[in-house]
Amino acid sequence: AQSVTQLDSHVSVSEGTPVLLRCNYSSSYSPSLFWYVQHPNKGLQLLLKYTSAATLVKGINGFEAEFKKSETSFHLTKPSAHMSDAAEYFCVVSLYNNNDMRFGAGTRLTVKP
């Protein structure tokens, strides 16, 4: 079975400072990992995905994430936060060739002016 834990339910940063949203996963096999963002009352938008290619994955809007197998982590980062980044972020893990996708509980990112 696989699962995903988002270590912070809420992260608050100032505009222009770095963002770090933490995600640890548990999987018996090689996982696929995704980060999605959800703005209020909107659907989910894919930020980036890892599917066993490069361990450093670049996504949209300046976000990137690094897959670290030894630490079972897939943390999301951005060098400089923008006000428009304020949203809910979900880390998702799934097994290759298995339809079982597991969402983390979510991290709410607040960006202060």
Added chain:
Amino acid sequence: DTEVTQTPKHLVMGMTNKKSLKCEQHMGHRAMYWYKQKAKKPPELMFVYSYEKLSINESVPSRFSPECPNSSLLNLHLHALQPEDSALYLCASSQGLSGSQYEQYFGPGTRLTVT
């Protein structure tokens, strides 16, 4: 076109009503999904269709009835709902079944309120 559309955006229904939610995608995706999302929670998977056949039903009550008329459309028929069914209902699609490299594309959702 990487868009999944959902109608209506908002729906208010009584517990004795029958209504339907609609979802459409034109990306040629062969897997489609219904999720339920309560406030401040992650989406919960309800149903998965693969090649227009129901692949997964996550023990959803029978008052929710999915239908996939063709590869582009997905409906969710609602009947005799309870107030606790009030939530954001999200539709998603993917090129193949998720769990491999296929990401899901989500629609904007239908905000359902059961009175």
